[in-house]
Amino acid sequence: MKSSDDKLRARISDMSAFFHKNGRMPSFSEVGEIFHLSSKSAAYKAVGKLEKMGVLSKDKRGKLIPGSIKSPVKILGTVEAGFPSPAEEELADTISLDDFLIKNREAAFLLKVSGDSMSGAGILPGDMVIVDKGQTPKSGDIVIAEVDGEWTMKYLRKRGESVTLIPANPNYKPIKPKNDLKIAGVVTAVVRKYG
Amino acid sequence: MKSSDDKLRARISDMSAFFHKNGRMPSFSEVGEIFHLSSKSAAYKAVGKLEKMGVLSKDKRGKLIPGSIKSPVKILGTVEAGFPSPAEEELADTISLDDFLIKNREAAFLLKVSGDSMSGAGILPGDMVIVDKGQTPKSGDIVIAEVDGEWTMKYLRKRGESVTLIPANPNYKPIKPKNDLKIAGVVTAVVRKYG
DNA sequence: ATTATAGGCGAACGAACGTTCTATGTCAAG
DNA sequence: CTTGACATAGAACGTTCGTTCGCCTATAAT
Helix, strand or coil, X not given: CHHHHHHHHXXXXXHHHHHHHHCCCCCHHHHHHHHCCCCHHHHHHHHHHHHHCCCEEECCCCCEEECHHHCCEEEEEECCCCCCCHHHHCCCCEECHHHHHCCXXXXXXXXXXXXXXXXXXXXXXXXXXXXXXXCCCCCCCEEEEEECCEEEEEXXXXXXXEEEEECCCCXXXXXXXXXXXXXEEEEEEEEXXXX | CHHHHHHHHHHHHHHHHHHHHHCCCCCHHHHHHHHCCCCHHHHHHHHHHHHXXXXXXXXXXXXXXXXXXXXXXXXXXXXXXXXXXXXXXXXXXXXXXXHHHCCCHHHEEEEECCCCCCHHHCCCCCCEEEEECCCCCCCCCEEEEEECCEEEEEEEEEECCEEEEECCCCCCCCECCCCCEEXXXXXXXXXXXXX
Protein backbone atom coordinates (compact mmCIF):
# COMPACT_ATOMS: atom_id res chain seq x y z
CA MET A 1 0.00 0.00 0.00
CA LYS A 2 2.91 2.29 0.60
CA SER A 3 4.33 2.35 -2.88
CA SER A 4 0.95 2.87 -4.51
CA ASP A 5 0.40 5.88 -2.28
CA ASP A 6 3.74 7.23 -3.36
CA LYS A 7 2.80 6.77 -6.98
CA LEU A 8 -0.47 8.62 -6.47
CA ARG A 9 1.28 11.48 -4.74
CA ALA A 10 3.83 11.72 -7.50
CA ARG A 11 1.02 11.84 -10.06
CA ILE A 12 -0.85 14.54 -8.23
CA SER A 13 2.37 16.49 -8.09
CA ASP A 14 3.03 15.94 -11.81
CA MET A 15 -0.51 16.97 -12.64
CA SER A 16 -0.18 20.12 -10.57
CA ALA A 17 3.15 20.90 -12.18
CA PHE A 18 1.66 20.56 -15.65
CA PHE A 19 -1.26 22.78 -14.78
CA HIS A 20 0.81 25.56 -13.29
CA LYS A 21 3.44 25.39 -15.99
CA ASN A 22 1.10 25.30 -18.98
CA GLY A 23 -1.82 27.29 -17.62
CA ARG A 24 -4.31 24.58 -18.49
CA MET A 25 -5.14 20.98 -17.69
CA PRO A 26 -3.70 18.25 -19.91
CA SER A 27 -5.59 16.12 -22.41
CA PHE A 28 -5.68 12.38 -21.81
CA SER A 29 -2.81 11.70 -24.15
CA GLU A 30 -0.81 14.35 -22.36
CA VAL A 31 -1.73 12.70 -19.07
CA GLY A 32 -0.25 9.55 -20.53
CA GLU A 33 2.98 11.38 -21.23
CA ILE A 34 3.40 12.99 -17.82
CA PHE A 35 2.45 9.74 -16.05
CA HIS A 36 4.70 7.72 -18.34
CA LEU A 37 1.88 5.57 -19.60
CA SER A 38 1.90 4.49 -23.19
CA SER A 39 -1.83 4.01 -23.48
CA LYS A 40 -4.52 6.60 -23.22
CA SER A 41 -6.89 4.22 -21.49
CA ALA A 42 -4.46 3.76 -18.60
CA ALA A 43 -4.33 7.51 -18.27
CA TYR A 44 -8.10 7.59 -18.42
CA LYS A 45 -8.43 5.22 -15.47
CA ALA A 46 -5.71 6.99 -13.50
CA VAL A 47 -7.54 10.27 -13.94
CA GLY A 48 -10.69 8.66 -12.61
CA LYS A 49 -8.99 8.11 -9.28
CA LEU A 50 -7.72 11.64 -9.06
CA GLU A 51 -11.24 12.79 -9.78
CA LYS A 52 -12.61 10.84 -6.82
CA MET A 53 -9.99 12.50 -4.63
CA GLY A 54 -11.04 15.98 -5.69
CA VAL A 55 -7.71 16.76 -7.29
CA LEU A 56 -9.52 17.54 -10.53
CA SER A 57 -12.89 17.15 -12.15
CA LYS A 58 -14.48 16.86 -15.55
CA ASP A 59 -16.65 19.00 -17.80
CA LYS A 60 -19.78 17.76 -19.40
CA ARG A 61 -17.56 17.72 -22.49
CA GLY A 62 -15.16 15.42 -20.66
CA LYS A 63 -12.41 17.98 -20.45
CA LEU A 64 -10.37 18.16 -17.29
CA ILE A 65 -10.63 21.15 -15.00
CA PRO A 66 -8.45 21.71 -11.96
CA GLY A 67 -9.72 20.86 -8.50
CA SER A 68 -7.67 21.21 -5.38
CA ILE A 69 -4.44 21.60 -7.32
CA LYS A 70 -5.61 24.99 -8.53
CA SER A 71 -5.30 26.46 -5.05
CA PRO A 72 -1.68 26.82 -4.10
CA VAL A 73 -1.79 27.33 -0.32
CA LYS A 74 -2.39 24.63 2.25
CA ILE A 75 -4.40 25.77 5.22
CA LEU A 76 -3.13 24.80 8.62
CA GLY A 77 -4.43 25.80 12.02
CA THR A 78 -3.17 28.57 14.24
CA VAL A 79 0.36 29.59 15.00
CA GLU A 80 0.12 27.90 18.38
CA ALA A 81 -0.88 24.63 16.79
CA GLY A 82 2.33 24.69 14.83
CA PHE A 83 3.05 22.42 11.93
CA PRO A 84 1.54 18.99 11.64
CA SER A 85 3.51 15.93 10.77
CA PRO A 86 4.03 15.32 7.05
CA ALA A 87 1.48 12.51 7.22
CA GLU A 88 -1.39 14.74 8.34
CA GLU A 89 -0.19 17.47 6.07
CA GLU A 90 -1.44 15.65 3.01
CA LEU A 91 -4.99 15.93 4.22
CA ALA A 92 -4.83 19.69 4.52
CA ASP A 93 -7.33 21.80 2.66
CA THR A 94 -6.00 24.22 0.13
CA ILE A 95 -7.16 27.66 -0.87
CA SER A 96 -6.49 30.22 -3.53
CA LEU A 97 -5.60 33.63 -2.15
CA ASP A 98 -7.36 35.18 -5.12
CA ASP A 99 -10.60 33.46 -4.23
CA PHE A 100 -10.07 34.07 -0.54
CA LEU A 101 -9.44 37.79 -0.72
CA ILE A 102 -11.48 38.90 -3.73
CA LYS A 103 -15.22 38.84 -3.77
CA ASN A 104 -15.93 41.01 -6.75
CA ARG A 105 -13.39 40.48 -9.51
CA GLU A 106 -14.49 43.36 -11.67
CA ALA A 107 -14.44 45.90 -8.85
CA ALA A 108 -11.22 44.85 -7.14
CA PHE A 109 -8.11 47.02 -7.23
CA LEU A 110 -4.71 46.92 -5.61
CA LEU A 111 -3.36 50.11 -4.06
CA LYS A 112 -0.01 50.72 -2.41
CA VAL A 113 0.01 52.41 0.97
CA SER A 114 2.50 55.22 1.38
CA GLY A 115 1.42 57.14 4.48
CA ASP A 116 1.38 55.94 8.07
CA SER A 117 -1.98 57.39 9.00
CA MET A 118 -3.47 53.90 9.40
CA SER A 119 -0.52 52.26 11.13
CA GLY A 120 -2.60 51.91 14.28
CA ALA A 121 -4.84 49.50 12.38
CA GLY A 122 -1.91 47.38 11.26
CA ILE A 123 -1.69 48.96 7.80
CA LEU A 124 1.90 50.07 7.30
CA PRO A 125 3.59 52.07 4.55
CA GLY A 126 4.49 49.72 1.70
CA ASP A 127 1.54 47.43 2.33
CA MET A 128 -0.94 46.77 -0.43
CA VAL A 129 -4.64 47.16 0.12
CA ILE A 130 -7.37 45.53 -1.92
CA VAL A 131 -10.11 48.02 -2.63
CA ASP A 132 -13.62 47.18 -3.73
CA LYS A 133 -14.86 49.98 -5.90
CA GLY A 134 -18.43 48.80 -6.05
CA GLN A 135 -19.17 48.24 -2.40
CA THR A 136 -21.23 50.86 -0.56
CA PRO A 137 -19.28 52.04 2.48
CA LYS A 138 -20.61 51.47 5.98
CA SER A 139 -19.64 53.24 9.15
CA GLY A 140 -16.51 51.63 10.54
CA ASP A 141 -15.16 50.62 7.11
CA ILE A 142 -11.73 51.66 5.96
CA VAL A 143 -12.25 53.70 2.82
CA ILE A 144 -10.29 55.38 0.07
CA ALA A 145 -11.68 58.89 -0.12
CA GLU A 146 -11.04 62.14 -1.89
CA VAL A 147 -11.59 65.02 0.44
CA ASP A 148 -10.85 68.60 -0.56
CA GLY A 149 -8.83 67.43 -3.55
CA GLU A 150 -6.61 64.90 -1.77
CA TRP A 151 -6.82 61.12 -1.65
CA THR A 152 -6.50 59.38 1.69
CA MET A 153 -7.25 56.12 3.45
CA LYS A 154 -9.17 56.46 6.69
CA TYR A 155 -11.81 54.93 8.87
CA LEU A 156 -15.26 56.12 7.92
CA ARG A 157 -17.61 57.17 10.68
CA LYS A 158 -21.21 58.04 10.01
CA ARG A 159 -23.32 59.57 12.75
CA GLY A 160 -26.69 60.52 11.45
CA GLU A 161 -25.99 63.20 8.87
CA SER A 162 -22.37 63.85 9.78
CA VAL A 163 -19.54 61.98 8.14
CA THR A 164 -16.03 61.90 9.56
CA LEU A 165 -12.79 60.37 8.34
CA ILE A 166 -10.74 59.05 11.24
CA PRO A 167 -7.10 57.99 10.99
CA ALA A 168 -5.73 55.16 13.08
CA ASN A 169 -2.71 57.17 14.14
CA PRO A 170 -2.95 59.70 17.00
CA ASN A 171 -0.49 61.99 15.20
CA TYR A 172 -3.16 62.74 12.63
CA LYS A 173 -6.48 64.44 13.22
CA PRO A 174 -9.93 63.36 12.13
CA ILE A 175 -11.17 65.03 8.99
CA LYS A 176 -14.60 66.54 8.72
CA PRO A 177 -15.04 67.15 5.03
CA LYS A 178 -16.67 70.43 4.11
CA ASN A 179 -18.47 69.88 0.89
CA ASP A 180 -16.73 67.56 -1.47
CA LEU A 181 -16.24 64.07 -0.09
CA LYS A 182 -15.92 61.35 -2.65
CA ILE A 183 -15.52 57.78 -1.50
CA ALA A 184 -13.87 55.72 -4.18
CA GLY A 185 -13.96 52.33 -2.53
CA VAL A 186 -13.85 50.19 0.56
CA VAL A 187 -10.69 48.44 1.74
CA THR A 188 -11.58 44.76 1.91
CA ALA A 189 -8.15 43.30 2.60
CA VAL A 190 -4.55 44.12 3.42
CA VAL A 191 -1.56 42.32 2.01
CA ARG A 192 2.06 42.61 3.05
CA LYS A 193 4.99 40.85 1.46
CA TYR A 194 8.36 40.35 3.12
CA GLY A 195 11.73 39.94 1.54
CA MET B 1 -14.09 53.51 -33.24
CA LYS B 2 -16.07 53.78 -30.08
CA SER B 3 -18.46 50.95 -30.66
CA SER B 4 -15.74 48.57 -31.78
CA ASP B 5 -13.91 49.28 -28.54
CA ASP B 6 -17.07 48.50 -26.65
CA LYS B 7 -17.40 45.22 -28.49
CA LEU B 8 -13.84 44.29 -27.68
CA ARG B 9 -14.34 45.11 -24.02
CA ALA B 10 -17.48 43.04 -23.91
CA ARG B 11 -15.65 40.12 -25.49
CA ILE B 12 -12.78 40.32 -23.05
CA SER B 13 -15.32 40.36 -20.27
CA ASP B 14 -17.18 37.38 -21.74
CA MET B 15 -13.94 35.49 -22.16
CA SER B 16 -12.95 36.21 -18.59
CA ALA B 17 -16.37 35.15 -17.37
CA PHE B 18 -16.13 31.86 -19.23
CA PHE B 19 -12.68 31.16 -17.85
CA HIS B 20 -13.57 31.86 -14.25
CA LYS B 21 -16.87 30.04 -14.45
CA ASN B 22 -15.63 26.91 -16.20
CA GLY B 23 -12.09 26.74 -14.89
CA ARG B 24 -10.62 26.49 -18.37
CA MET B 25 -10.36 28.43 -21.60
CA PRO B 26 -12.94 27.79 -24.31
CA SER B 27 -12.40 25.98 -27.60
CA PHE B 28 -12.92 27.96 -30.79
CA SER B 29 -16.44 26.72 -31.25
CA GLU B 30 -17.21 27.73 -27.69
CA VAL B 31 -15.67 31.12 -28.42
CA GLY B 32 -18.15 31.35 -31.25
CA GLU B 33 -20.98 30.67 -28.84
CA ILE B 34 -20.01 33.18 -26.19
CA PHE B 35 -19.25 35.86 -28.82
CA HIS B 36 -22.48 35.04 -30.68
CA LEU B 37 -20.67 34.13 -33.87
CA SER B 38 -21.98 31.29 -35.95
CA SER B 39 -18.69 30.52 -37.64
CA LYS B 40 -15.55 29.19 -36.06
CA SER B 41 -13.32 31.21 -38.36
CA ALA B 42 -14.80 34.47 -37.11
CA ALA B 43 -14.06 33.34 -33.59
CA TYR B 44 -10.58 32.35 -34.71
CA LYS B 45 -9.81 35.83 -35.97
CA ALA B 46 -11.43 37.51 -32.99
CA VAL B 47 -9.21 35.45 -30.72
CA GLY B 48 -6.19 36.61 -32.68
CA LYS B 49 -6.87 40.16 -31.61
CA LEU B 50 -7.25 39.25 -27.98
CA GLU B 51 -3.97 37.42 -28.26
CA LYS B 52 -2.19 40.55 -29.48
CA MET B 53 -3.60 42.42 -26.50
CA GLY B 54 -2.23 39.89 -24.03
CA VAL B 55 -5.67 38.85 -22.85
CA LEU B 56 -4.83 35.27 -23.73
CA SER B 57 -2.25 33.27 -25.62
CA LYS B 58 -1.90 29.99 -27.45
CA ASP B 59 -0.10 26.72 -26.92
CA LYS B 60 2.09 25.11 -29.49
CA ARG B 61 -0.92 22.81 -29.84
CA GLY B 62 -3.11 25.82 -30.56
CA LYS B 63 -5.07 25.60 -27.37
CA LEU B 64 -5.96 28.79 -25.58
CA ILE B 65 -4.40 29.62 -22.26
CA PRO B 66 -5.38 32.59 -20.12
CA GLY B 67 -3.31 35.77 -20.20
CA SER B 68 -4.18 38.85 -18.25
CA ILE B 69 -7.70 37.63 -17.54
CA LYS B 70 -6.26 34.98 -15.25
CA SER B 71 -5.13 37.62 -12.77
CA PRO B 72 -8.10 39.13 -11.03
CA VAL B 73 -6.69 42.31 -9.45
CA LYS B 74 -5.92 45.51 -11.30
CA ILE B 75 -2.88 47.32 -10.01
CA LEU B 76 -3.19 51.03 -9.47
CA GLY B 77 -0.70 53.44 -7.96
CA THR B 78 -0.55 54.66 -4.41
CA VAL B 79 -3.35 55.73 -2.15
CA GLU B 80 -2.42 59.36 -2.73
CA ALA B 81 -2.74 58.91 -6.47
CA GLY B 82 -6.29 57.80 -5.95
CA PHE B 83 -8.40 56.24 -8.63
CA PRO B 84 -7.82 56.93 -12.29
CA SER B 85 -10.60 57.72 -14.67
CA PRO B 86 -12.37 54.74 -16.20
CA ALA B 87 -10.60 55.42 -19.47
CA GLU B 88 -7.10 54.96 -18.05
CA GLU B 89 -8.32 52.15 -15.89
CA GLU B 90 -8.50 49.78 -18.83
CA LEU B 91 -4.79 50.04 -19.33
CA ALA B 92 -4.02 48.92 -15.81
CA ASP B 93 -1.85 45.90 -15.26
CA THR B 94 -3.34 42.99 -13.44
CA ILE B 95 -1.84 40.53 -11.03
CA SER B 96 -2.73 37.31 -9.31
CA LEU B 97 -2.38 37.45 -5.56
CA ASP B 98 -1.36 33.81 -5.63
CA ASP B 99 1.55 34.56 -7.92
CA PHE B 100 2.35 37.76 -6.09
CA LEU B 101 2.52 36.32 -2.60
CA ILE B 102 3.70 32.76 -3.15
CA LYS B 103 7.15 31.94 -4.39
CA ASN B 104 7.33 28.27 -3.59
CA ARG B 105 3.99 26.55 -4.09
CA GLU B 106 4.97 23.28 -2.51
CA ALA B 107 6.36 24.86 0.65
CA ALA B 108 3.68 27.49 1.25
CA PHE B 109 1.26 27.26 4.15
CA LEU B 110 -1.39 29.49 5.62
CA LEU B 111 -1.46 29.97 9.38
CA LYS B 112 -3.90 31.97 11.48
CA VAL B 113 -2.49 34.38 14.04
CA SER B 114 -4.04 34.23 17.48
CA GLY B 115 -1.64 36.05 19.77
CA ASP B 116 -0.74 39.72 19.77
CA SER B 117 2.99 39.28 20.30
CA MET B 118 3.73 40.64 16.80
CA SER B 119 1.19 43.46 16.80
CA GLY B 120 4.03 45.97 16.76
CA ALA B 121 4.96 44.69 13.33
CA GLY B 122 1.46 45.12 12.02
CA ILE B 123 0.49 41.47 12.45
CA LEU B 124 -2.72 41.36 14.42
CA PRO B 125 -4.73 38.51 15.93
CA GLY B 126 -6.97 37.03 13.25
CA ASP B 127 -4.56 37.81 10.43
CA MET B 128 -3.28 35.02 8.23
CA VAL B 129 0.40 34.57 7.58
CA ILE B 130 1.92 32.75 4.64
CA VAL B 131 4.77 30.58 5.80
CA ASP B 132 7.48 29.15 3.61
CA LYS B 133 8.57 25.86 5.08
CA GLY B 134 11.56 25.39 2.85
CA GLN B 135 13.28 28.73 3.21
CA THR B 136 16.33 28.97 5.47
CA PRO B 137 15.74 31.68 8.07
CA LYS B 138 17.95 34.76 8.18
CA SER B 139 18.43 37.16 11.04
CA GLY B 140 15.60 39.68 11.00
CA ASP B 141 13.09 37.28 9.47
CA ILE B 142 9.78 36.59 11.16
CA VAL B 143 9.71 32.88 11.86
CA ILE B 144 7.40 30.19 13.17
CA ALA B 145 9.41 28.39 15.82
CA GLU B 146 8.96 25.70 18.42
CA VAL B 147 10.84 26.58 21.54
CA ASP B 148 10.60 24.48 24.69
CA GLY B 149 7.54 22.67 23.37
CA GLU B 150 5.50 25.72 22.33
CA TRP B 151 4.91 27.24 18.91
CA THR B 152 5.31 30.97 18.47
CA MET B 153 5.83 33.61 15.84
CA LYS B 154 8.70 35.99 16.50
CA TYR B 155 11.49 37.96 14.94
CA LEU B 156 14.65 35.90 14.65
CA ARG B 157 17.92 37.50 15.66
CA LYS B 158 21.22 35.78 15.11
CA ARG B 159 24.36 37.22 16.66
CA GLY B 160 27.27 34.95 16.02
CA GLU B 161 26.43 31.77 17.88
CA SER B 162 23.51 33.12 19.89
CA VAL B 163 19.94 32.95 18.61
CA THR B 164 17.13 35.03 20.08
CA LEU B 165 13.40 35.21 19.36
CA ILE B 166 12.14 38.76 19.69
CA PRO B 167 8.47 39.72 19.84
CA ALA B 168 7.24 42.98 18.34
CA ASN B 169 5.24 43.84 21.44
CA PRO B 170 6.93 45.38 24.49
CA ASN B 171 4.59 43.43 26.78
CA TYR B 172 6.40 40.24 25.85
CA LYS B 173 10.02 39.41 26.50
CA PRO B 174 12.65 38.10 24.11
CA ILE B 175 13.16 34.37 24.28
CA LYS B 176 16.58 32.83 24.45
CA PRO B 177 15.96 29.15 23.74
CA LYS B 178 17.89 26.76 25.89
CA ASN B 179 18.38 23.65 23.86
CA ASP B 180 15.50 22.82 21.66
CA LEU B 181 14.75 25.47 19.07
CA LYS B 182 13.06 24.26 15.93
CA ILE B 183 12.28 26.74 13.19
CA ALA B 184 9.45 25.45 11.06
CA GLY B 185 9.30 28.21 8.49
CA VAL B 186 9.71 31.84 7.53
CA VAL B 187 6.78 34.23 7.32
CA THR B 188 6.85 35.59 3.78
CA ALA B 189 3.57 37.50 3.75
CA VAL B 190 0.69 38.71 5.87
CA VAL B 191 -2.91 38.78 4.78
CA ARG B 192 -5.86 40.40 6.49
CA LYS B 193 -9.45 40.28 5.35
CA TYR B 194 -12.14 42.69 6.47
CA GLY B 195 -15.84 42.16 6.66
C1' DA C 1 -3.77 -24.07 -7.25
C1' DT C 2 -7.31 -21.21 -8.27
C1' DT C 3 -9.60 -17.02 -8.31
C1' DA C 4 -10.26 -12.13 -7.99
C1' DT C 5 -8.56 -7.52 -8.52
C1' DA C 6 -6.06 -3.87 -10.20
C1' DG C 7 -3.12 -1.56 -13.58
C1' DG C 8 -1.46 -1.04 -18.04
C1' DC C 9 -1.51 -1.91 -23.28
C1' DG C 10 -3.26 -1.20 -27.95
C1' DA C 11 -6.80 -0.55 -31.16
C1' DA C 12 -11.05 1.47 -32.45
C1' DC C 13 -15.10 4.81 -32.58
C1' DG C 14 -17.45 9.17 -33.60
C1' DA C 15 -17.11 13.78 -32.15
C1' DA C 16 -14.70 17.87 -31.54
C1' DC C 17 -10.48 20.14 -32.29
C1' DG C 18 -7.38 24.09 -34.64
C1' DT C 19 -6.60 25.87 -38.99
C1' DT C 20 -7.27 27.49 -43.70
C1' DC C 21 -9.84 28.82 -47.71
C1' DT C 22 -13.32 31.31 -50.31
C1' DA C 23 -17.47 34.00 -50.32
C1' DT C 24 -20.55 37.55 -48.59
C1' DG C 25 -21.94 41.66 -46.46
C1' DT C 26 -20.85 46.32 -44.25
C1' DC C 27 -19.09 50.69 -43.90
C1' DA C 28 -15.97 54.64 -44.31
C1' DA C 29 -12.48 56.98 -47.38
C1' DG C 30 -11.38 58.49 -51.81
C1' DC D 1 -19.84 55.41 -57.17
C1' DT D 2 -15.89 52.89 -56.50
C1' DT D 3 -12.47 50.96 -53.66
C1' DG D 4 -10.50 48.72 -49.99
C1' DA D 5 -10.41 47.20 -45.42
C1' DC D 6 -12.81 44.60 -42.28
C1' DA D 7 -15.92 41.31 -39.86
C1' DT D 8 -18.57 37.28 -40.35
C1' DA D 9 -20.29 33.01 -42.65
C1' DG D 10 -19.68 28.46 -44.27
C1' DA D 11 -17.32 24.54 -45.78
C1' DA D 12 -13.39 21.62 -45.75
C1' DC D 13 -8.91 19.45 -44.08
C1' DG D 14 -6.25 16.40 -41.16
C1' DT D 15 -5.48 15.86 -36.29
C1' DT D 16 -6.55 15.13 -31.65
C1' DC D 17 -10.09 14.50 -28.44
C1' DG D 18 -12.79 11.55 -24.77
C1' DT D 19 -14.44 7.11 -24.35
C1' DT D 20 -14.87 2.12 -24.68
C1' DC D 21 -13.52 -2.52 -25.54
C1' DG D 22 -10.77 -6.77 -25.18
C1' DC D 23 -6.46 -8.59 -23.78
C1' DC D 24 -2.40 -9.28 -20.94
C1' DT D 25 0.26 -9.41 -16.62
C1' DA D 26 1.18 -8.89 -12.21
C1' DT D 27 -0.19 -9.12 -7.16
C1' DA D 28 -3.23 -10.52 -3.37
C1' DA D 29 -6.96 -13.49 -1.50
C1' DT D 30 -9.28 -17.71 -1.18
